[in-house]
Amino acid sequence: DQQVKQNSPSLSVQEGRISxxxxxxxxxxxxxxxxxxxxxxxxxxFLISISSIKxxxxxxxxxxxxxxxxxxxxxxxxxxxxxxxxxxFCAATIQGAQKLVFGQGTRLxxxx
Amino acid sequence: xxxxxxxxxxxxxxxxxxxxxRCHQTENHRYMYWYRQDPGHGLRxxxxxxxxxxxxxxxxxxxxxxxxxxxxxxxLTLESATSSQTSVYFCAISENRSNQPQHFGDxxxxxxx
Numbered sequence: 452d453q454q455v456k457q458n459s460p461s462l463s464v465q466e467g468r469i470s471x472x473x474x475x476x477x478x479x480x481x482x483x484x485x486x487x488x489x490x491x492x493x494x495x496x497f498l499i500s501i502s503s504i505k506x507x508x509x510x511x512x513x514x515x516x517x518x519x520x521x522x523x524x525x526x527x528x529x530x531x532x533x534x535x536x537x538x539x540f541c542a543a544t545i546q547g548a549q550k551l552v553f554g555q556g557t558r559l560x561x562x563x
Numbered sequence: 564x565x566x567x568x569x570x571x572x573x574x575x576x577x578x579x580x581x582x583x584x585r586c587h588q589t590e591n592h593r594y595m596y597w598y599r600q601d602p603g604h605g606l607r608x609x610x611x612x613x614x615x616x617x618x619x620x621x622x623x624x625x626x627x628x629x630x631x632x633x634x635x636x637x638x639l640t641l642e643s644a645t646s647s648q649t650s651v652y653f654c655a656i657s658e659n660r661s662n663q664p665q666h667f668g669d670x671x672x673x674x675x676x
């Protein structure tokens with residue numbers, strides 16, 4: 452049972468445009484969500500997070516939106532840059548549980 | 564970058580042999596985790612530790628054991644490796660505070676022939 456799903460295995464975006472990566476979850480107990488970025492042959496790197504008490508969190512070019520009623524979160528990258536080409540994982544947890552549940556990942560390719 | 568070292572970085576071995584992967588941290592973080600990454604599955608938790616000698620199972624723990632005798636080291640052992648355990652293994656650490664992200668090592672690519 453996949454509790455966190457990223458239904459798009461890949462996404463291709465032109466440099467300078469907006470990239471939108473989506474993630475759905477099924478467990479209504481999840482109350483903290485994270486996005487990680489992964490380059491080949493490296494470990495995932497933490498990007499941005501959001502608590503369920505918020506519906507938006509921004510950090511520079513990265514914004515995460517949370518829609519609790521739809522059990523959906525999205526990561527917006529604006530403007531997209533070539534260095535953003537990577538695999539992006541969303542993850543969810545219950546605060547205090549210290550365990551993450553990951554989605555399958557979306558490979559983002561930024562085209563010049 | 565968080566001080567996490569995984570060893571070895573690559574290993575090829577045969578079915579039925581024992582394998583031990585090591586994760587070493589210099590951050591003095593309480594929590595340590597082992598994940599495996601497979602196509603179509605993302606990262607799945609194998610085992611984790613919440614202190615020295617304190618460990619618990621994750622969602623894919625069958626065929627794996629762990630040990631943590633020191634704060635800085637977390638070992639993952641495959642007692643008798645099988646081809647289904649061919650994967651990339653990641654270690655992660657996190658602090659003992661709510662909402663602290665986990666930080667990952669660079670992974671070990673394990674191939675079991």
